[in-house]
Amino acid sequence: MKILVIAPSWVGDMMMSQSLYQTLKAQWPQATIDVMAPAWCRPLLARMPEVNQAIAMPIGHGSLALGDRYKLGKALRHNHYDRAYVLPNSFKSALIPWFAGIKLRTGWLGEMRYGLLNDHRRLDNAAFPLMVERYIALAYEKSNVSRATDLPKPLARPALTVSQREILETAALFSLHADRPLIGFCPGAEFGPAKRWPDYHYAALAKLLIAKGYQVALFGSAKDNEAGAEIIARLSDDEATHCINLAGKTELDQAVVLLAHCHAVVTNDSGLMHVAAALNRPLVALYGPSSPDFTPPLTDKARIIRLITGYHKIRKGESDQGYHQSLINITPQQVASELNDLLANVQEHECAS
Missing domain, CATH: 3.40.50.2000 (Glycogen Phosphorylase B;)
Structure with a gap:
């Protein structure tokens, strides 16, 4: 056929x-x-x-x-x-x-x-x-x-294939540190800042993770590069050496490979969130006015943080710098706690299996 x-x-x-x-x-x-x-x-x-x-x-x-x-x-x-x-x-x-x-x-x-x-x-x-x-x-x-x-269960879930050789070669191409596990941030989203967790929150989370021995990579398209630059600008010079802005600097295929390299991913409701899910990466997904009820990340390794319920029309400029108040209210400490718990659970499951 x-x-x-x-x-x-x-x-x-x-x-x-x-x-x-x-x-x-x-x-x-x-x-x-x-x-x-x-x-x-x-x-x-x-x-x-x-x-x-x-x-x-x-x-x-x-x-x-x-x-x-x-x-x-x-x-x-x-x-x-x-x-x-x-x-x-x-x-x-x-x-x-x-x-x-x-x-x-x-x-x-x-x-x-x-x-x-x-x-x-x-x-x-x-x-x-x-x-x-x-x-x-x-x-x-x-x-x-x-x-x-x-529908017969379980439902099929997206699953992209990436080889270890590709991961090693692409990580070296972008000079990622081999001695620090990588956390990916996807700070962009369609429709502007109303669906984005604030840049200053991403920066605060990056500080917490870098202090714990991680390195951070920022993913996205060329239009997300400015947001990535703003995140890095809020870091100290020493912290900034462990945070790389890849938004707009990778081809889509390279971004896929590097997301597969990530120890975990923190992401807005975006296309890259679904890519990370299809790569079976542990991820924390941050939702505001858009809802996970229709298009959630299709993986058991996801934690969704959303402080409101129901559907909310996405409007630009209704909150600080255009961010939605419900996303502003999600604190970096809350995301770090969810991420730590998620990684601990994933590690425990992998050891048990």
Whole structure:
């Protein structure tokens, strides 16, 4: 069986989509799964053993580009796919499998997708509260799975592959200290500071960890580099020698490898949080107005800290420097305590096993 997946365009969603690929391979071990996604996703897809190849989606997110989608679909016809899975809910995302003439096209009903999808499911949000459950459910006949409780357990979890050789070579490339265990910070987040734990709290936590013998690496994109610089600026000169700002200085694949090298990760609700979870790293996830109820980190090695409940609209500038008050109220001492307890539990479990 040859399968084409139209994948999502966000890091976190992309990571959770791996659970679908794992479920499909469990059902059809000989299946070939190709994934169409933005070119930047290739480093993630290359580390998913279930994926045969990544096909670059050259059309920007939000652009209809009907003619270009037709050309893409027509070019895919020679691959003779047996079925397609469309993970985004938009009309345009369902066009390429239709143009490609793929006989069975599966997805949740979204905006005007009758006909484009001929194996469509009507989503009941309450029946499938987690995004990963919605992805996995598409692998089964809709008559057999009407709610998340119908899904076979345990649910497949994202798992990226990284070799020890890659870790050693990449750590040396960025001059990470071999004598200090590494703690990763992911201080960035989409939608600006409203989803971010304050930089000054990250700096205070870095001081505590460096004093205990750790080194700290700051991960993120180029737009997170300034936040990383502000964190390091709050450290003493001696402390700063044990904290490196990698935001915007690594390729995505290098960031994945270095996250795999981390002893633990402290992170905002972000795409890199899901990457760290897929690397099975112990992590402390910090939530404010966004909720972990829909897209939590999919790992047993996570501690979630959130001081409020329910959904809160994300607004810029409603608190100090744009930070949400609920995130300001999470103290560095609280995070350090959770991190210490998490690492102790992980070590105890590993020794017992």
